Amino acid sequence: MPHEDYLNATYGLRSWLLTTDHKRIALLYLGSVTFFFFIGGLFATMIRIHLLTPTGALVTPETYNKLFTMHGVAMIFFFLIPSIPAVLGNFLIPLMIGAKDLAFPKINLLSWYIYIIGGCFVLYSFGTGGLDTGWTFYTPLSSVYSNSAVTPAVIGIFINGFSSILTGLNFIVTIHTMRAPGMTWFRMPLFVWAHYATSIIFILGTPVIAISLLLVGLERMFHLGFFNPALGGDPILFQHLFWFYSHPAVYIMILPAMGVISEIIPTLARKTIFGYSFIAGSSIAIAVIGFLVWGHHMFVTGESAYAALAFSFLSALVAIPSAVKVFNWTSTLFKGSISWDAPMLYALGFIGLFTIGGLTGLFLAALGLDIHIHDTYFVVAHFHYIMVGGAVMGYVGGIHFWWPKITGKLYPEVLSRIAAVTLFVGFNLTFFPQFILGYLGMPRRYHSYPPEFQVLNVLSTAGASILALGYLLPMIYLTWSMRYGKVAGKNPWPATGLEWTTDSPPPTENFHVTPEVTWEPYDFLNRPDLGLAGTPSPVPAHGDD
Amino acid sequence: MPIYPEQASNFAPHVDLLMLFVTAVCVFFATAITVAIVIFFFKFHRKQPNDVGVPIHGDSRLEAAWLIIPLILAMAMFGWGAVVYVDYRHAPQDTLDIYVIGKQWMWKAQQPNGLKEINELHLPANRNIRLILASEDVIHDFFVPAFRVKMDVVPGHYNTMWFRPTKPGRYHFFCSQYCGTNHAIMGGWVTVMEPSDYAAWLSGSSGGSGNPAVAGEKLFAERACVTCHVADGTGRAPSLNGLYGAQVLLADGTTVTADEAYLRESLLQPNAKIVAGYQPLMPTFQGQLTEEQILALTAYIKSLQSQPVPAKGSGIAPPTGKK
Numbered sequence: 072m073p074h075e076d077y078l079n080a081t082y083g084l085r086s087w088l089l090t091t092d093h094k095r096i097a098l099l100y101l102g103s104v105t106f107f108f109f110i111g112g113l114f115a116t117m118i119r120i121h122l123l124t125p126t127g128a129l130v131t132p133e134t135y136n137k138l139f140t141m142h143g144v145a146m147i148f149f150f151l152i153p154s155i156p157a158v159l160g161n162f163l164i165p166l167m168i169g170a171k172d173l174a175f176p177k178i179n180l181l182s183w184y185i186y187i188i189g190g191c192f193v194l195y196s197f198g199t200g201g202l203d204t205g206w207t208f209y210t211p212l213s214s215v216y217s218n219s220a221v222t223p224a225v226i227g228i229f230i231n232g233f234s235s236i237l238t239g240l241n242f243i244v245t246i247h248t249m250r251a252p253g254m255t256w257f258r259m260p261l262f263v264w265a266h267y268a269t270s271i272i273f274i275l276g277t278p279v280i281a282i283s284l285l286l287v288g289l290e291r292m293f294h295l296g297f298f299n300p301a302l303g304g305d306p307i308l309f310q311h312l313f314w315f316y317s318h319p320a321v322y323i324m325i326l327p328a329m330g331v332i333s334e335i336i337p338t339l340a341r342k343t344i345f346g347y348s349f350i351a352g353s354s355i356a357i358a359v360i361g362f363l364v365w366g367h368h369m370f371v372t373g374e375s376a377y378a379a380l381a382f383s384f385l386s387a388l389v390a391i392p393s394a395v396k397v398f399n400w401t402s403t404l405f406k407g408s409i410s411w412d413a414p415m416l417y418a419l420g421f422i423g424l425f426t427i428g429g430l431t432g433l434f435l436a437a438l439g440l441d442i443h444i445h446d447t448y449f450v451v452a453h454f455h456y457i458m459v460g461g462a463v464m465g466y467v468g469g470i471h472f473w474w475p476k477i478t479g480k481l482y483p484e485v486l487s488r489i490a491a492v493t494l495f496v497g498f499n500l501t502f503f504p505q506f507i508l509g510y511l512g513m514p515r516r517y518h519s520y521p522p523e524f525q526v527l528n529v530l531s532t533a534g535a536s537i538l539a540l541g542y543l544l545p546m547i548y549l550t551w552s553m554r555y556g557k558v559a560g561k562n563p564w565p566a567t568g569l570e571w572t573t574d575s576p577p578p579t580e581n582f583h584v585t586p587e588v589t590w591e592p593y594d595f596l597n598r599p600d601l602g603l604a605g606t607p608s609p610v611p612a613h614g615d616d
Numbered sequence: 617m618p619i620y621p622e623q624a625s626n627f628a629p630h631v632d633l634l635m636l637f638v639t640a641v642c643v644f645f646a647t648a649i650t651v652a653i654v655i656f657f658f659k660f661h662r663k664q665p666n667d668v669g670v671p672i673h674g675d676s677r678l679e680a681a682w683l684i685i686p687l688i689l690a691m692a693m694f695g696w697g698a699v700v701y702v703d704y705r706h707a708p709q710d711t712l713d714i715y716v717i718g719k720q721w722m723w724k725a726q727q728p729n730g731l732k733e734i735n736e737l738h739l740p741a742n743r744n745i746r747l748i749l750a751s752e753d754v755i756h757d758f759f760v761p762a763f764r765v766k767m768d769v770v771p772g773h774y775n776t777m778w779f780r781p782t783k784p785g786r787y788h789f790f791c792s793q794y795c796g797t798n799h800a801i802m803g804g805w806v807t808v809m810e811p812s813d814y815a816a817w818l819s820g821s822s823g824g825s826g827n828p829a830v831a832g833e834k835l836f837a838e839r840a841c842v843t844c845h846v847a848d849g850t851g852r853a854p855s856l857n858g859l860y861g862a863q864v865l866l867a868d869g870t871t872v873t874a875d876e877a878y879l880r881e882s883l884l885q886p887n888a889k890i891v892a893g894y895q896p897l898m899p900t901f902q903g904q905l906t907e908e909q910i911l912a913l914t915a916y917i918k919s920l921q922s923q924p925v926p927a928k929g930s931g932i933a934p935p936t937g938k939k
Contacts (some may be wrong), residue, residue, distance in 0.1 A: 132797050205794045211771060212754040216720070227763055276668035300772025301903055303885075306755055307770060340660070342669030349679050371757065372768045373775040377707040380698055386688040391683060394645075398682040399674075401649055404656035411661065419653055424648055430642035437638060437693045439700025443631050443764040446757060446792040510635070512621050512761025517800035521788060526617060555776035595668045603666045 076479070091176035092579055097162035099183050100153060103190065105546075107149035110197075112542065114142035116225035119501075119535040124251035125218075125522045135518035136203040137219065143206025145197075148228050150189055151458055152320060155327035155464045156273075157186070157238055160266045162477060164242060166570035166577060167260050169251025169586040172260040174244040175237075181235040185230060192227025196220040204514060207317070210309040214290040216493075220486060222291055225284040232281035235323075239273025242266050248566035251569065253588030260568050260592055261344065265330025268358040272319045272326075275362070283309060307372055314365035322361040324458055325425070326354055328465025329396055332418045335472050336400050337593040338566040339415040340407030341603070342592050346399040353392035360389040370441045379438055393429045397422060410564075413487035417468025420495040424460025428453060431506065449509025452502045462497055467494070467545060475563045480556030480576040486548050494541030500534025558590040565601045567593055572600075624787055624808065625763035628778040630700050634925055637696065641689050674927070704765060707778035711746035714739075717907045718749070718756035718769040718791065721798035726911065730827040735804030737789065739781050740814035746778045748876060750907040760806055768793055774876050781808040832916025835909055844897070847920075849929020853898065854891050858925035860918045860930065865892045865933040872931035879914050891931040 076096045087095060118138050121129040130138065161179065165172050173179050196202050200220040206212035213221055246267050250259070285299045287309070296302025298309045329350075337344040344350065366374060366382030400422055408414065431453040434440050440501055444450065468491075505529040509515075513524045520528070562571040567590070573582050595603055623629055660669070715726040716737070725733045739745055747757055751771040758777065759766035761786075767777035791802035809817060836842055844853035862876070863871045867890040872878055881888050883905065886898035905913070925932060 105809030132800065135796075136797060136799070148882070164791055203796070209755060212794070216754050216796060219652055303902075306772065319895065340669050341662070341667065343671045343673055345672055346674040346679055349674070369702070371766050372755075373770060373773070376702060379701065379705075383696050383697060383701075387694040388687075390690055391687050394686045395679070395683060397649060398678075401652050401656070402672070402675075402678070404653065406672065407656070407660045408662040408667040409657060409660045409669075411657075419657065421655060423646075423650060426646050430646060431815075433642065433690060433693055434635070434638050437634065439631055439634050439697040439704070440638065440767060442627075442701065442704055443635075443761070445766060446759070507619055511618065512759070512788065512790065514757075514759060514790045514800075514835070516794040519800045594671070603668050604664070 074546065074574065075427070075578060076574060078478075078576050078580045080579045089180075089226075091172070091180050093161050093165055093173050093176065093179055094579075096179050096183055097158050100157040100161060100186070103187065105156050107145045107190065108154075110374065111142050111145035112539070113588045114138045114145065116535070119532040120312075121518070122520075122528045125394075125520050125525050127519045130304075130518075132518045133203065134201075134203050134263055136205075136516070137201035139516055140202045140205050141197050143194060144202065144224065144228070147206055147320070147324075147458075148231055149193065151324045151462055152235060153186060153238075154324075155331065155469060156242070156266060156269055157182075157234075159262075159331065159469045160242065160327060161238070163473065163570055164245060164263055164266060165249070166476075167263055167568055167580055168249060168254050169569045169582065170245060170249035171580050171582070173241045174249055175241050178237050179241055182241070183232040185232040185237070189227045189229075189231030189234065192223045192230060194227075194264075195243060196222075196224035196227065199223070203441050206283050207313060208284065208287055208309075210287060210290070210306045211300070211312075214287045214297075214309075215299050215301075222288050225288045227289075229281045230286050231276045235273045235277045239270035239277075242270040242421070243274070246270075248542065251586050251588055254569075255588075257348070258588055258590075258592055260330075261333035261347070261350050261354075262327075262330035265326045265333065265354050268354040269323050269326045271358050272323050272361070275318045276316040277325075279312055283312035283316075285294075286312075288440075290603075307369070307374070307477065309435065310369055310372065311365065314368045315362075318368065319358070319361045319367040321454070321457060322357050324462040325465075326357060328421065328462045328469075329354065331465045331469035331472070332400060332421050333396075334566075334568070335414045335418040335468060335519065336403050338564050338568075339410040339412060339418070340404050341410075341595050342403065342407045342593070343591070343595070344399070345402040345405075346395075347592065349395050350399050353395045357389060357391040360385060360392070364389055367436055367441070367467060370438055371445050383436055383441075387433065390436070391427060393425075397426055397429070411488070412564075413482075413491050414472035414482070416488055416491035416495075417464055417471060420491060421461060421464040421468060423495070424456050424464060424498060426454030426460055431456065443507050443512075446514055447509035447515045448505040448515055451515050452505035452509060455502045455505075460502070464494070464498075467542075470549070471545070472564075473570075474552070475559030476570060476575050476577070478553050478556070479559050480552045481559045481563065482545075482552040483548050483557055486544065490541055490544035490548075491546065493537060497534050497537030497539070497541045501531050501538050502534070504528075504530045504534075508527055560565075562601070565603070567595060567598060567601070621761040621764075622783070622785070622787065623762070623764075624670045624781055624783040624785060625760075625765065626782060627700070627704060628762065628764045628782075630703075630764075634693075634696050634700060635883045638693050641693070645686075658676070664751065706779070707746045707776060708744050711744045711778055712740070713746050713748060715911050716747045716749050716758060716769070717752060717911070718758070718795075718802070719752035719907075720754065721791070721802040722797050723758070723789075723791075723804060724908070726828060726908075727818060730829075730831075730915075731818060735805045737804070737810050738814060739806060740811040741781050741784050741808050743811065744778060746776055749775045749777065750911070752907050754795045755793050756795050756802065759770055759792035760787055760789045762806075764788035766792055770772065774880060781806075782922050783904055784808045784813075828912045828915035829919035830916075831915070832912035832919075835912055836916055839901075841913075846929075847923065847926070849926030853894060854931030855926050855929050856917050857920050857923035857930065859930070863933040864889075864931050866890060867892050867894075871933045876914055879917055880910055883910060883913065894931070 242382040296304040663797040749769040849855040
């Protein structure tokens, strides 16, 4: 029974490259962020192989410095930041709120082209001499001393920023104006709340990084003295500008992942989420406080001790809304009907890894500890727990959760669970030893190291090979499933969201008739259409308000 | 395998104790959450395909508890961390000052008597040490894991760090701010010695010696500073006798302490602070002096601290302004 959906409505390259359908644009993004993930992953693999021996096993110091720089630039600006918002957010937000598309479909396509143009500049930089400034572009190293292809890279990231800004703008307008009848703010899925918070950061933060990297380019090309002290500039000013965006950027990466987890857990535990308003509110709190903590990257730059005290206080504070989320997710599992399907395994893996990542942030926020562990492998481990253990785990989990909706197909059950466990084990083996390395004093961005650090580095590399397997498996079986997977049906889990009331894959206009929302989010009891047991299992609800 | 480096400074035990506290709190929470998840995962595993869970919307007392308890613990971490940090950022008065210059990709240190070292730093045990850090090019960072302290070395201004080595021995120091190609090998060894050994080493060592104040005096003449900065206060610029550490009265009516940072700024941006009663005539030496030359001039000006201050033409604020 072939029916028309967004994938087979029209054919040909042109129908994809000129599409204004948010679902097709999401797939364009899926392809391009996967490409950058491969590139970044390739660099990471070479880094880990190189660090097997204290003197460096693989490449020259110059090349090593380029590898970790390009790994960071590809992964952060071209994979992590767009991944969940531009792929899953793009695909799902209109479906979740019952809209036909985003508010500005053409701008949505434009943002993908901007991303591609920015990406081309950065690839040009990688291909013509590479980039060795670190993804942080600290001045005056980046603006004066580096001999690598800094200018095309900063232009590429500058351009790419507009893609984020337009996506954020599109999401905010869509969420405000295009909700279906009955879809009140507090009936919105938490995924949408998380993207609303993310979009605020996109719009407020991105212009700052764009302009600061432009200033680096101008100082390089025309010797204008913004950051170079020899020209009267201040190198620390760059760090303020850079982190004003780049700390909130961490929340750009993690908030959407939190949104994913907030969908998977109630759906696969088949119960309403615990503390809906606290989870929604904490997203906004993170977005707001997250803008006021950037100085914690600069405790040992010589910044005023009073500023350091304020930034440390606020950084300790921003941990609280994240903790609230973790407690609420965990409580949601209590008395649930928990499925052991792959998305749940990813979600639980996320909670574990994000908890470690978040808690180790407190170590770095504590001033007296930061003076020792700042710029060591402790930091490397901490932010990989957040960005990879958190954001990527959420992204991969989300892809698994919505894959049946996106493609209309199911993937192999057992294999997907094995992949989730492989990813979790490989990740911990890769990055946990780095906490210890950091406390022992191994600085980050070292192409060679004293021999006493070798054992932990070898462990880390061993973990990385397991981790790589954990990423390759889903790529293989998900691709396989597109052709050979079982037909998924409208609502395989089943889930309560609007996106699950339409066909899989959805038709181009998303819904055949405009949906009307008469139920609360994650309410499995009053939804006879889901075909579930009408009464809750064993005991009556308590603590129910 | 050790899980923490040797404790060889006054800060090391404090940082480690704080580490222990933060780790204990975090391990507690991480374990509690993991145990809860694992129990729920097995206990509430779906039995029948169409089972649903018990709808529990929330509990405001629980929400309050897990807002407030973590908040208190996070504030404790902040407070304890702040105590250690404030101590670290306020050097005591009786420090032994040593200049450290970072440049791509080596460290130069200069002992108080002018003895120079490269990628080595000798220190007496149980003496408060203050490192005055300068960079010739990009940002570096001086990091001694065994002392648990680090500080960025930023071009364009001085940063300082202090600590008290407590245990003789040889310890790694690293550059921990990425600074280009050979960042990873920009390090060396700190040698902490018994004070008597240190004194013997200082006097007996033949390394590139030479009193920096003498070098500075020579530079002072070569660069014609002496033409305007006449010692008896009759020149076009103030006498520098007794200047170091004194309060200087500026043209805008404020006063400033003549410390290393002030002297450095006056050399590189002479118009930033004009001494009361003088014209902004001095040319800038930005880009014309190496960090080492700046240190030599600073050392020379410091050596004038004990010279007689002329009654007129010193720039030093009258004693009424003193605290």
